[in-house]
Amino acid sequence: MRSVSVIGVGMTKFGEHWDSSFREMVGEAGAKAVKDAGIEGRELQAIYGGCMASGRFIGQEHIGALIADQMGLNPIPSTRCEAACASGGVAFRQGFLSVASGAYDVVAVGGVEKMTDISTEDAALALGGAGDQEWELFNGATFPAIYALMARRHMLDYGTTEEQMAACAVKNHANATHNPYAQYRRAVTIEDVMNSGYIAEPLKLLDCSPITDGAAVAILCATEKARQFSSKPVEILASSQASDSLALADRKSLTGLSATRIAAEQAFKQAKLSPADIQVAEVHDCFTIAEVMAIEDLGFFKKGTGGKASADGETALNARVSVNTSGGLKACGHPVGATGVKQVVEACWQLRGEAEGRQAANVEHALTHNVGGSGATAVVHIFKRGD
Amino acid sequence: MRDALPLIWRNSSERYQLKGTVCENCGTAYFPPRKICAKCRRKGRLVAKIMPHDGKIVSYSKIHAAPAGFEVEAPYFVAIIELSNGARFLTQIVDTPDEKVREGAAVRLVFRRICEDEKEGAIAYGYKFKVV
Amino acid sequence: MFKGVGIVSYGVAVPRMRIKVSEIARVWGKDGEKVSKGLGVREKTVASFDEDSCTLAVEASRVALRNQDASRIGAVFVGSESKPYAVKPTASIVAEAIGASPELTGGDLEFACKAGTASMQACLAMVASDMVEYGLAIGSDTAQGRPGDALEFSAGSGAAAVLIGRNPVAEFIDTYSYTTDTPDFWRRQHAEFPRHAGRFTGEPAYFKHVVSAGKGLLAKTATTPEDYDYAVFHQPNGKFPLQAAKLLGFPEEKVKQGLLTPLIGNTYSAAAMIGFASVLDVAEPGQKIFMVSYGSGAGSDAFAFEVKDGIKEARPEESVLALAEKDKVYVDYAVYAKHRRKLKTL
Numbered sequence: 052m053r054s055v056s057v058i059g060v061g062m063t064k065f066g067e068h069w070d071s072s073f074r075e076m077v078g079e080a081g082a083k084a085v086k087d088a089g090i091e092g093r094e095l096q097a098i099y100g101g102c103m104a105s106g107r108f109i110g111q112e113h114i115g116a117l118i119a120d121q122m123g124l125n126p127i128p129s130t131r132c133e134a135a136c137a138s139g140g141v142a143f144r145q146g147f148l149s150v151a152s153g154a155y156d157v158v159a160v161g162g163v164e165k166m167t168d169i170s171t172e173d174a175a176l177a178l179g180g181a182g183d184q185e186w187e188l189f190n191g192a193t194f195p196a197i198y199a200l201m202a203r204r205h206m207l208d209y210g211t212t213e214e215q216m217a218a219c220a221v222k223n224h225a226n227a228t229h230n231p232y233a234q235y236r237r238a239v240t241i242e243d244v245m246n247s248g249y250i251a252e253p254l255k256l257l258d259c260s261p262i263t264d265g266a267a268v269a270i271l272c273a274t275e276k277a278r279q280f281s282s283k284p285v286e287i288l289a290s291s292q293a294s295d296s297l298a299l300a301d302r303k304s305l306t307g308l309s310a311t312r313i314a315a316e317q318a319f320k321q322a323k324l325s326p327a328d329i330q331v332a333e334v335h336d337c338f339t340i341a342e343v344m345a346i347e348d349l350g351f352f353k354k355g356t357g358g359k360a361s362a363d364g365e366t367a368l369n370a371r372v373s374v375n376t377s378g379g380l381k382a383c384g385h386p387v388g389a390t391g392v393k394q395v396v397e398a399c400w401q402l403r404g405e406a407e408g409r410q411a412a413n414v415e416h417a418l419t420h421n422v423g424g425s426g427a428t429a430v431v432h433i434f435k436r437g438d
Numbered sequence: 439m440r441d442a443l444p445l446i447w448r449n450s451s452e453r454y455q456l457k458g459t460v461c462e463n464c465g466t467a468y469f470p471p472r473k474i475c476a477k478c479r480r481k482g483r484l485v486a487k488i489m490p491h492d493g494k495i496v497s498y499s500k501i502h503a504a505p506a507g508f509e510v511e512a513p514y515f516v517a518i519i520e521l522s523n524g525a526r527f528l529t530q531i532v533d534t535p536d537e538k539v540r541e542g543a544a545v546r547l548v549f550r551r552i553c554e555d556e557k558e559g560a561i562a563y564g565y566k567f568k569v570v
Numbered sequence: 571m572f573k574g575v576g577i578v579s580y581g582v583a584v585p586r587m588r589i590k591v592s593e594i595a596r597v598w599g600k601d602g603e604k605v606s607k608g609l610g611v612r613e614k615t616v617a618s619f620d621e622d623s624c625t626l627a628v629e630a631s632r633v634a635l636r637n638q639d640a641s642r643i644g645a646v647f648v649g650s651e652s653k654p655y656a657v658k659p660t661a662s663i664v665a666e667a668i669g670a671s672p673e674l675t676g677g678d679l680e681f682a683c684k685a686g687t688a689s690m691q692a693c694l695a696m697v698a699s700d701m702v703e704y705g706l707a708i709g710s711d712t713a714q715g716r717p718g719d720a721l722e723f724s725a726g727s728g729a730a731a732v733l734i735g736r737n738p739v740a741e742f743i744d745t746y747s748y749t750t751d752t753p754d755f756w757r758r759q760h761a762e763f764p765r766h767a768g769r770f771t772g773e774p775a776y777f778k779h780v781v782s783a784g785k786g787l788l789a790k791t792a793t794t795p796e797d798y799d800y801a802v803f804h805q806p807n808g809k810f811p812l813q814a815a816k817l818l819g820f821p822e823e824k825v826k827q828g829l830l831t832p833l834i835g836n837t838y839s840a841a842a843m844i845g846f847a848s849v850l851d852v853a854e855p856g857q858k859i860f861m862v863s864y865g866s867g868a869g870s871d872a873f874a875f876e877v878k879d880g881i882k883e884a885r886p887e888e889s890v891l892a893l894a895e896k897d898k899v900y901v902d903y904a905v906y907a908k909h910r911r912k913l914k915t916l
Contacts (some may be wrong), residue, residue: 082521172506186470191508199499298517300526454667548622549628
């Protein structure tokens, strides 16, 4: 397969967009990405759209067609991809594969989610579809509760504490104060997190990512043609994806996501790199415990030490590895289908030196990690700064 | 989902009786029941089997922010339990003082209302567990 | 005629929560001590939000069926006046839950507090006539007490299940029923709480039918109270059964073992049957049991049973008296009202 690069990125602010509809957000992010890519639009040969639950959030399916239509890009093929919270990541991977295989030269990958048109209760129900509807949600489990079950086990097995998990939220909020696209731009303290009230013990309100609206788009191009359009292409060194059981109880381990571990191993192999080569990592912190497990499963820290590493500042900006410079899902926001692509946007900005206020130093390689549900899908991409 | 009767009814027998499946090829017990053995796939031979009614807690969480339909019961415990035959699944823990909901606690099956489809809708009954 | 037919096994289920009569009295500004003493009831069981007469029926049945083959059950009858569905039988849910489906008949009976014993009669007849091999008769209620009404003090929740078949551990001797149209206590179709006729529920209702049925059975079997070791009566409170015993000539000590209402409240369709189960927990082979239920509307079913060998093995792990006490947790009126859906929006 041939090499693929990202030649342009764009995203909307993440937040509660009362005035902006699904299609308007798509238009905004798409236009920014196209401009950033230095293309006109007619060069695009296909679209891959990641969106988890437009049907339940806005009653709209067939959003592949909606995106192509709203962007004025008919008749190119436009396909929706869904893998719960990893919808953006798998859409990106499908886009990557379509160019790497030689089927297309230039494609657009978008991630969108419009979550605030319905009540919070209904949104929570819709999000529950990321887990096992019939046997987890049906019995009264919530999505936070499923991660809480992992957190409890992690605390029992490794002595991880609530304060250590809180450190992830504190760090991500600190990063987001510098991110103009983030939903929350205020700092929080460990005490704030500890006092924020239990959602599902041991996870508290500030351990959980929010409900957000947003869209992010990336334009992919065969590396051999990238310089026709962009002076700062970002090369995709690896793309991998792995699955695991839908229900948490069916997993071999409750303290890590084997889908992440497997996808990461494959990605590092493809890229011929190791975790030590990564300067910036956008990981899937739907809950603070998710970030703790992610930095372990991706290979940045030994299993069981993710909590302490976070509390010791080893994942802060310019520490051993800068994790979630965008603010992560926690502080930047989590419009479910958009997150996977937003992670790519942030990775590209970091590699191009354009992450104003939160730019990490000497970024050679960046990694994105997007998870679906409680770990049934994991997508990992590794990027390299263009020469 | 309103009045999704077939959905609730289809596995009511499995929910009431804790009826799972066991693969006769590798001996793995599944609850919820599976039609295809995750280990043996085509080589597997799955038969319906009533699961043992006792197990232990593997992990637990007390839910404070309950989803629609479960608000009145909040806060309540969910847990991943492991039955004596190795099958693991998520369930509610009821009728148990907080301090007894612990990793490793022995639990036993009880028959309870799980949820109802609005006040006038069908009631879904099923399994919950309590610490013994 | 009924030789060799009777109770093969039995089981009881009560919820874990309790509320004291004095706590209910506190809310309504009444003297708790006085009310409790007057009723002869100390506390009552409270069903949790996720319990109902169906879940309790299943729990009681599971105890009764722990050493039995449920697939041989040919009939399931559930007596209740607090069914979760007005239309949709609890019996079919119970049948599915215990693994008796699908080759069986049954249904739900309503005759106020005697629907459980009416279910017993139906099963006894079906087994005795060889229409079915085993019949499961259940009395189960999570009766609703109207806030501020006298019955709120005693309306409890519970279930009893008896498996009826041949080779019994308690052999069925005979039954006699007395039924009239007496509207002492009723609940209209869409009403949330029942209504009752105050003092009219005493002499012309409970006592007339219990005593008539009791006398009728004694005459039919040509026996006297001396022939029986235990007497169980429907027990809406702790006092009525003692008065009924007196009127029929049974000494108080024969009634004690089967009188549970002081501890668990009036469990309506389950009440007499739970009392009966408590007697079976201690009765010895050869001893005889006299039971008279009462259901408003009105009627009484009187039964005579003789305990046989095998009763020891048939007893559940926990006696009724143990169930009444173990693991119980007290709640206040607010939590009680929440669980019993007495708050308007619930």
